[in-house]
Amino acid sequence: MWLADVVDRNRIRYPDRPALRDSRREVTWAQLHHEVTALAGELGQQLPPGSRVAMLSGNRLEMIETYLACAAAGMVVVPVNPGLTEPEIADILARVDPALAVADLAGRGRLAASHPDLPALAIEEVPGLSAAKGPLSSVGSLTDPFAIMFTSATTGRPKGVVVDQRSLQLKALSWVGEVPCGPSTVFLNACPLFHGSVVQAFNYLASASTIGVLDGFTPRACLVALQRWGVQHMLAVPSMLRLLLEAHELATADLRALELVIHGAAPMPPELAEQVRTALGADLMTIFGITEGGGPTLALRDFDRPAAPPVPGAVCVGLPMLGTSFRIARADGTPADVGEIGELRLRGDGLMLGYWRDPAATAEAVQDGWLNTRDLGCLDANGYIWVVDRRNDLINRGGQNVYPAEIEHALRRSPNVADIAVVPAASTIWGQTPVAFIQPTAPEAFEEAELLALCVTWLASYKRPSRFVPVPRIPRSPAGKILRNQLRERADALIAEGEQP
Amino acid sequence: MTSEISTVSATVRALIQRNLDTPALLDLIADDVDLVAAGVNSGEMIRVALACENYLGRQLSDTELSRMTSVREIATVLGTDLGA
Numbered sequence: 001m002w003l004a005d006v007v008d009r010n011r012i013r014y015p016d017r018p019a020l021r022d023s024r025r026e027v028t029w030a031q032l033h034h035e036v037t038a039l040a041g042e043l044g045q046q047l048p049p050g051s052r053v054a055m056l057s058g059n060r061l062e063m064i065e066t067y068l069a070c071a072a073a074g075m076v077v078v079p080v081n082p083g084l085t086e087p088e089i090a091d092i093l094a095r096v097d098p099a100l101a102v103a104d105l106a107g108r109g110r111l112a113a114s115h116p117d118l119p120a121l122a123i124e125e126v127p128g129l130s131a132a133k134g135p136l137s138s139v140g141s142l143t144d145p146f147a148i149m150f151t152s153a154t155t156g157r158p159k160g161v162v163v164d165q166r167s168l169q170l171k172a173l174s175w176v177g178e179v180p181c182g183p184s185t186v187f188l189n190a191c192p193l194f195h196g197s198v199v200q201a202f203n204y205l206a207s208a209s210t211i212g213v214l215d216g217f218t219p220r221a222c223l224v225a226l227q228r229w230g231v232q233h234m235l236a237v238p239s240m241l242r243l244l245l246e247a248h249e250l251a252t253a254d255l256r257a258l259e260l261v262i263h264g265a266a267p268m269p270p271e272l273a274e275q276v277r278t279a280l281g282a283d284l285m286t287i288f289g290i291t292e293g294g295g296p297t298l299a300l301r302d303f304d305r306p307a308a309p310p311v312p313g314a315v316c317v318g319l320p321m322l323g324t325s326f327r328i329a330r331a332d333g334t335p336a337d338v339g340e341i342g343e344l345r346l347r348g349d350g351l352m353l354g355y356w357r358d359p360a361a362t363a364e365a366v367q368d369g370w371l372n373t374r375d376l377g378c379l380d381a382n383g384y385i386w387v388v389d390r391r392n393d394l395i396n397r398g399g400q401n402v403y404p405a406e407i408e409h410a411l412r413r414s415p416n417v418a419d420i421a422v423v424p425a426a427s428t429i430w431g432q433t434p435v436a437f438i439q440p441t442a443p444e445a446f447e448e449a450e451l452l453a454l455c456v457t458w459l460a461s462y463k464r465p466s467r468f469v470p471v472p473r474i475p476r477s478p479a480g481k482i483l484r485n486q487l488r489e490r491a492d493a494l495i496a497e498g499e500q501p
Numbered sequence: 502m503t504s505e506i507s508t509v510s511a512t513v514r515a516l517i518q519r520n521l522d523t524p525a526l527l528d529l530i531a532d533d534v535d536l537v538a539a540g541v542n543s544g545e546m547i548r549v550a551l552a553c554e555n556y557l558g559r560q561l562s563d564t565e566l567s568r569m570t571s572v573r574e575i576a577t578v579l580g581t582d583l584g585a
Binding site: 448449 | 525526528539540544550563
């Protein structure tokens, strides 16, 4: 099976070459094989195949080992964002019903308090597990569920995206066709490993490259890693790159090894792209990824030559990666003409298996094999794909997605809120930031501190609105639909006036 | 010493607030409370650290950065540098 084969093959061919690095240690392919075999054996002894294994940990290389071990043992790994609040984590765990958790010290502490009956394996102890010698055996098939990645949803309740190893296989093979990489390539994943972007690490592992893992992104930690590990390719979101450019240490950093900065998850402003090219001395590569699409699906290189933007503000996302088909679809599903705006749809073996135990939502997202990305796009005369706008109200704050409904749901817990609408506003730092318009039950009932306290209790910190704006009435159409575009314009104006964020 | 820290703390609070998406959040956070546990996100913490470096006109050491978990700890780091 795919991931077990990757580990086995590279263990034989490159036993002493580094496979993984983080701030604590380096793991060779031989060690990686040993530790993954040991953890897979441990899981296989304790659990039947198909069991869900929750992973609650800050970034560390053993998270990648846990993904690999779950794949080999036929378990379904459920990475959980440690930045989520207790109610958010409890909701995820209630839905996937894990048989075991693999967690770091902080994660185990939280689980012991909230889920005392859930057995937890210490992720720090993975290196000490003992394993039998021999090839890494694998259980199940390529199309069995491998992971459930939770992502924000229009309904206000995150959905679990179920992916299989066939998707990872396709992504890795198509990556090789896109970017030359191999055993001498060092790749830095600056993003959190609970996120769907972890697919990039598996792409590079398939080519026997070395993966660097940051404990957490800070400009200094990133610059230290880039230099110390001689990183050639790195993955980051635009907000990270903007913060990197502000770091004092950048002036003296030796980044001669760096060749390629891969960015995605949010649009890259052209001026920032130019600053990054100049300051880091590397090529840029845009990837358009979507968790439901299995990760990166479209790619744009510096040498690509798209036509002029079809509409102001459109973002070119390049060409479909090998193995992915695309369609710009009209409302009736037929292909749009060049320059005609429609829904961006994707098809291929990399798509999710579906949403976890939600066939209705799956059927809505994937029709006749085509995934509707909910993005509006168009095709230019040179054959390149452009994203014009989000078709729905997704807020992308620094590369992390959150739907307004999730925030609105939390704030409706206040007895002082009569109506509410959350919209994205443009932010120079984060790309977008949520702004909450509040219709209080009475003018004097509006209390920002109360709303903030609700956010702290119920929402991960990146979902917190940057502004709470009291309004006499939430504007709605005669049919009762919130006039979000009207509020977006007002939110943009408010943020522009106040500069920050 | 307590009054010196308090003086610096007012400066620090203003500095932190300028780098929060929602400045009013800091009004809910006492000096000794862990900022991340109280809802400040990692991106905001990075911006606070960069602002502290700009304020001091020098890079913070790794030890100083790791200490900067609460208003009081940040005040101590900055206060020490200011000779408070």
